[in-house]
Ligand SMILES: Nc1nc2c(ncn2[C@@H]2O[C@H](COP(=O)(O)OP(=O)(O)OP(=O)(O)O)[C@@H](O)[C@H]2O)c(=O)[nH]1
């Protein structure tokens with residue numbers, strides 16, 4: 589038996605969470621077109637005969653503007669030591685930039701073998717792939733440089749094979765069949781946050797955090813009742829999240845409920861509230877209460 593840990597790192601929005609979901613074949617991490625979507629180290633497990641790879645999705649590394657941002661960077665940096673291999677993702681569509689250089693400089697400080705991955709090759713022409721690979725290759729000492737599309741699934745199997753080939757001998761970390769160690773409350777809170785941030789623009793996505801108050805039996809049989817609170821930082825953001833006549837909040841709820849129903853295989857009643865939690869991104873005590 590071989591088993592090991594693989595960290596997925598990179599600047600925000602390069603497709604780390606999309607890749608995690610593609611590899612484990614299930615949505616364990618939320619994804620969105622805004623940066624700093626992922627806020628926790630999220631583990632997803634790939635099971636194969638005599639092989640287990642635990643992938644650790646991390647928050648995008650960036651120049652922090654808030655205390656939350658600093659915490660997110662710490663989470664990502666904290667995963668670099670203690671894994672068997674690192675996958676460093678770059679957004680080939682956006683091109684190599686300063687943010688990638690910054691991550692590469694952090695990676696240069698650790699001894700862990702690193703595979704550089706140029707993602708989103710579906711989004712631009714084939715002729716542009718080779719120059720991107722060359723640029724990435726020149727950025728550091730990589731074990732491999734691999735082009736993929738996490739979204740379309742292109743070359744993901746090849747990447748997984750390269751990672752698998754480097755896994756050491758060892759017992760499994762998780763029982764057969766377990767895909768993630770993420771508690772259901774966290775996954776459900778994340779689903780609500782995903783639906784909310786996908787409907788928001790500007791700074792609002794970063795101001796949102798979600799807590800699940802309760803998951804329990806509903807009033808009618810076969811219905812699961814979920815109570816969730818969506819916190820915003822500023823009073824003006826409440827109106828944005830709720831929308832005219834409650835339309836936006838209803839849409840968030842309806843989309844999140846559908847995914848919860850698919851996961852549970854039962855009907856879900858979702859009670860979604862919006863509350864103000866003033867400037868929580870900058871307040872150490874509030875961050876701690878929210879689990880960041
Ligand atoms: N075209 C294309 N889009 C992709 C691909 N992979 C991810 N995306 C998109 O890129 C955006 C960011 O994806 P995420 O997986 O949330 O990125 P992330 O690196 O986890 O971002 P953070 O959690 O903010 O650090 C989403 O809109 C994805 O749909 C890809 O292979 N091709």
Ligand SMILES: [Mg+2]
Pocket residue numbers: 604605606617618619625626645646647648
């Ligand atoms: Mg992510």
